Amino acid sequence: MAIRRGRGVAAINYPTGMNLGGDPTQALVHSTPTGNFMVTLSSVDLGQGMKQIMAQICAETIGVPTDRVVIDTADTDTGPHCMGTFASRGTHRAGNAVIQAAKEARQVMLEVAAEELEVNASDLETDGQGNIQVKGAPQKSISIFDVALSAHFKRGRSISGRGMFLIPRSYPEKETGAMKPSTCYAHACTVAEVEVDDETGEVTVLTVKNVFEIGRALNPKMVEQQLVGGSWMGISHALYETTEPYYPNRDHGGTDFNQYLMPGPGDLAQTEITVLERPSADGPFGAKGPGEMCANPQIPAVANAVFDAVGVRIDTLPITPERILRALKAQAAG
Amino acid sequence: MAKVPVQFTLNGSEKAEFIESGTTLLNALRDKIGDTSPKGGCHQGTCGACSVIIDGELRLSCLTLAETCNGADIKTTAGLAEGGVLHxxxxxxxxxxxxxxxxxxxxxxxxxxxxxxxxxxxxxxxxxxxxxxxxxxxxxxxxxxxxxxxxxxxxxxxxx
The missing domain is CATH 1.10.150.120 ([2Fe-2S]-binding domain)
Incomplete structure (x- = not known):
């Protein structure tokens, strides 16, 4: 009886979005009379930072500071259609819709500015600070505040835009079965080191080293935050969490946090995160969906590390002490 | 059921309410007084989201009856910032x-x-x-x- 050490590696590809009846998200952008921009979405920010990312995407596209953009989300009664925040699709789908809507709004904004400055709209550029100026002659400029006032009170125009992003439903080819069920794959690889007590079956994850390829990190600190939390959740899925430990039998399913186990602050593995950026062709500014992807590679990596440590393959999650001890017993019985 | 009076200090302010006997401090704070900074996660003392400070001690407000807090000095996250400056x-x-x-x-x-x-x-x-x-x-x-x-x-x- 001893504590045995093992190391496991796993790599994953993870799709962005899904393929049910088609995967649409729509967005509306309009300016207020003071030249702030409102983005209306039905997509939900549940803490992953969608509002911040959509504000950045809209601001970058229109050419204004991020704090000039307000995001209104999550009312599916009144907002433009969105399939929802899941399948790592939020940034990719809603981001593309926001870009399209913001481009249309920007065009109207430049047209109104062109009338005020008596120049051609195609000769105008934004300075990113809230002003529109003539290319090559920045002294000839107008603030976006004044452009909005002009549009609202003088020109009778709405500085607004509509964004529609749709991945159509993909059907399998009859002959080959080939289809394109999703877009824009993110990738990850994890190396996990564990200790397994072959007397108690207890697994301790010592280190997890993760590499994530996520297209482009539109907000690097928030990406890191997602990935660190996701890596923890991956270990939690591998070793702790289950609603039905004897699935499909519901017996002994957790009914509260005493029974539905997760690693606490005292159970943390030493965690490393490396981000690789290879911008995707169809992503907003190259982004892919890192959300769910980041909690996946730890699971097979831990399973492989357990195999490396004690020589048993656990193919049911979570990898509990009970399952390890049963497998060790079966192995000893030959 | 008859209501009972409770009186305590919340983040430096005197509070007095009539509550149903058996009301948890969490529900009294959130529903009666309007301080929603303590969160109700599990309502059985396992998640810690409802934690408040009562007379200097960390307490789970979901397991604390409001009527046991008479005269207590209660602090919540809502009272941490001073004059708009974050703690x-x-x-x-x-x-x-x-x-x-x-x-x-x-x-x-x-x-x-x-x-x-x-x-x-x-x-x-x-x-x-x-x-x-x-x-x-x-x-x-x-x-x-x-x-x-x-x-x-x-x-x-x-x-x-």
Missing amino acids: PLQRAFLDAFATQCGFCTPGMIMAAKVLLDRTPNPSRDDVVEALSGNICRCTGYEPIIQAVLTAARANSQNAA
């Missing part, structure tokens, strides 16, 4: 990206505050121990641990 713990949580959905954050901050009030220069193990009764689903805990250590350093520099 060092709140500042550190923001800077460390130690919150995502934010549901556990008030309880985490209360637990951390009691720790730092007693142990101004805690070790990492001290922080882990202090946070061990609080569940977080988003962050993986490490950013929270780092935020508490950062706030402790900021406090000790201010004191020096």
